[in-house]
Amino acid sequence: MLLAIDCGNTNTVFSIWDGERFIFSGRTSTEWQRTADQYYVWLSSLMQFQKVDVEITEVIVSSTVPRVVFNLRVFSDRYFNCRPLVVGKEGCALPVDVRVDEGTAVGPDRLVNTVAGFDLYGGDLIVVDFGTATTFDVVAQDGAYIGGVIAPGVNLSLEALHNAAAALPHVDITKPQAVIGTNTIACMQSGVFWGYVGLIKEITARIKAEREREMRVISTGGLAPLFQQAASLFDDFNDELTMHGLVVINSYNRKQK
Helix, strand or coil: CEEEEEECCCEEEEEEECCCCEEEEEEEECCCCCCHHHHHHHHHHHHHHCCCCCCCCEEEEEECCHHHHHHHHHHHHHHHCCCCEECCCCCCCCCCCECCCCCCCCCHHHHHHHHHHHHHHCCCEEEEEECCEEEEEEECCCCCEEEEEEEECHHHHHHHHHHHCCCCCCCCCCCCCCCCCCCHHHHHHHHHHHHHHHHHHHHHHHHHHHHCCCCEEEEECCCHHHHHCCCCCCCEECCCHHHHHHHHHHHHHHHHC
């Protein structure tokens, strides 16, 4: 079975694919100091708790944190006796083209989302991913990744606001009762929530205008459903988009051998 690992700047997700569906998913904080043995103890304990008893034969990794890749390679080799595919590294082919400026390094998470989006929805897509950064990935009609937009993430913006202004508290993001806040927390929540609604609307509209065609907007990431409450910002939401992309890439590389 396939173990798909999506390592983001904040969290790392481990999911097991049995060939038809994901039968296990676990999330842990991303820490580059974590050793291969620590990964295994955590994963095996969680699998045992969820009563998942399977044999892992393949591993694929997407990581936006380069320093964790070495220990994930050791983890895969030591405990599953296989060399993992690492998206963006030599030996991992992509089923889509990447058409950006020469010498540009594209984040593996953005490539994986492009592959997943094209496989599930076809071309002419804008994939909005609510992670540590909020990214907009543009997928051409033929499935190629052709660039996008990177904006500060929602929680990152809240943290920056709290850290830079001594009088402002730390708040959680939620849809406010009204645009005009009548207390400090409500004012902050309104500014971030409606600010990001405006950001999403404006950026997607400008991408469509620049491309001169209709494009579907697909969202992923934990905060996407929250922003969908405001207006019809997205045509679809897919919480497993990145994991689906890892499955597609792994299958593509297996067929190339």
